[in-house]
Amino acid sequence: MxxxxxxxxxxxxxxxxxxxxxxxxxxxxxxxxxxxxxxxxxxxxxxxxxxxxxxxxxxxxxxxxxxxxxxxxxxxxxxxxxxxxxxxxxxxxxxxxxxxxxxxxxxxxxxxxxxxxxxxxxxxxxxxxxxxxxxxxxxxxxxxxxxxxxxxxxxxxxxxxxxxxxxxxxxxxxxxxxxxxxxxxxxxxxxxxxxxxxxxxxxxxxxxxxFDPKEWIRLTNEERITNAFVVPTMLQRIVEVLDSGAGAGVAPSLRAVAYGGGKAPLSVIERAMALFPGVDFTNAYGLTETSSTICLLGPDDHRAAAVSEQAEVRRRLGSVGRPLPSIELEVRDDHGHPAPPGVPGLIFVRGGQVAGEYREQGDLRDADGWFCTRDHGWLDDEGFLFLEGRADDVIVRGGENISPGEIEDVLLRHPAVRDAAVVGVPDVAWGEAVAAAVVLSAPVTTEELQAWVKASLRSSRAPQVVRVLDSLPYNETGKLLRRVVREILADAG
The missing domain is CATH 3.40.50.980 (Rossmann fold)
Structure with a gap:
């Protein structure tokens, strides 16, 4: 058809x-x-x-x-x-x-x-x-x-x-x-x-x-928009305009906002939910090769996570939700076996919407129809998926594989950190060193951030290089340009 x-x-x-x-x-x-x-x-x-x-x-x-x-x-x-x-x-x-x-x-x-x-x-x-x-x-x-x-x-x-x-x-x-x-x-x-x-x-x-945040707000009001999709950088700019008072408020016609295409800082999601209390928020995760969305964190999940006093429920606001009913999803360890809850690995998906095909390379699905997304992540006990970045982004320090995502999550929990990106930079002794670029909302020292990471993760995860930037580089679809961050931090090292 x-x-x-x-x-x-x-x-x-x-x-x-x-x-x-x-x-x-x-x-x-x-x-x-x-x-x-x-x-x-x-x-x-x-x-x-x-x-x-x-x-x-x-x-x-x-x-x-x-x-x-x-x-x-x-x-x-x-x-x-x-x-x-x-x-x-x-x-x-x-x-x-x-x-x-x-x-x-x-x-x-x-x-x-x-x-x-x-x-x-x-x-x-x-x-x-x-x-x-x-x-x-x-x-x-x-x-x-x-x-x-x-x-x-x-x-x-x-x-x-x-x-x-x-x-x-x-x-x-x-x-x-x-x-x-x-x-x-x-x-x-x-x-x-x-x-x-x-x-x-x-x-x-x-x-x-x-896209312009003020024009987005104007059209939302003028055309009485009920539904919208934005990438995280768009959502952040809309929130900033509304918080600054530079634009009019958003009309009550707005009922649902979906976001995706990149990782949204928790502070932005929480502020958006506060600014639009009657709006249903949905986080959509998908790939080009999967014909768009394969996982959803729905409105009820957002509300439950936002008000929960249980840490394991509240952290789901930083997840991409659970797979669609039509999608099978597995996280596999280094040996290709399904990983237990909480253990990170490569994400594989299967379903009718999954193409996994390229004109030059052909169909990359295996004989059973599974496609490797090349994304790293883990599932919690209830099947919520947490992303940790691309497989190519893994930092190899002294033979140890380190996920940038877990370090970024810890940094973003610091009250002074508004945004964070972690990459590997060349290091003579260890092969790669952990380096972080942060955007701050309040002053904080490198030593304080290193201690903050060490308090939650092993000391090897603490960034050896920290650089404060005015903003992080994202493309127009909200994806962090890690290659650019890596170049900036390599020069800083």
């Missing part, structure tokens, strides 16, 4: 319900399907093997996504923040393609002859729609962030995405007054999954082309 079916069902069941709002443009579900069919016809006429997207959030994103599905080619959104050289390399990998874009992002880009750019502002052109949808296996191709080496092209099939949507969203579940604020980047899996989920639920989508 094609993901285009989601839009076709919505357009048939609620043709006159508002689907898309962006600036002065307002589209119904019937109007969105009509535009998507015209987009499909344009993609086919261009002889494209891909439908690329190189622009900020806007109505052209869902039109291109569903147009590609109807035309039977993969939808491949690109990161408009990349350099001209990087974009040139990615365009060569989706040649031939129809590229729906903002022409400004093509400056300095060498596009192959087979890539046909069209302006997102005028896409699709007037004309007839596609007479009959074309079946295809791959629905979406997303390029990974490429923190090491060239970005990988992750492939998500129609079956993967449909498995996720049908397993997590109820058709027409949204009331007619519900609206979601779309702020996740279009080239991120959260952006793609958010479009599909909202359309199947029948929720109006209000697009925020470029």
């Amino acid at each position: 094609s993901i285009a079916t989601l839009l076709e069902m919505a357009a048939e069941a609620m043709p006159d319900r508002e689907a898309v709002v962006c600036g002065g443009l307002r589209l119904t579900y019937a109007g969105l399907l009509e535009r998507s069919r015209r987009a499909a016809a344009q993609i086919v006429a261009a002889g494209a093997g891909y439908a690329g997207y190189l622009a900020v959030n806007g109505p052209a994103a869902p039109v291109t996504l569903f147009g590609a599905a109807l035309a039977g080619v993969p939808y491949s959104p690109l990161n408009y923040r990349l350099t001209g050289e990087e974009l040139s390399a990615l365009l060569a990998r989706i040649d031939p393609a129809l590229l729906v874009c903002d022409p400004a992002y093509l400056k300095g880009v060498q596009a192959p002859a087979g890539v046909t750019p069209v302006d997102a502002a005028s896409f699709p052109a007037p004309g007839e729609g596609l007479a009959e949808a074309v079946e295809s296996a791959v629905a979406v191709q997303l390029f990974t962030s490429g923190t090491t080496g060239q970005p990988k092209a992750a492939l998500l099939s129609h079956d993967n995405l449909m498995s996720y949507i049908l397993g997590t969203v109820e058709f027409m579940a949204a009331e007619e007054d519900e609206a979601t604020l779309v702020a996740a980047p279009p080239y991120h899996i959260a952006g793609v999954a958010g479009l599909l989920s909202s359309i199947y639920a029948g929720r109006k989508m209000v697009f925020l082309p470029n």
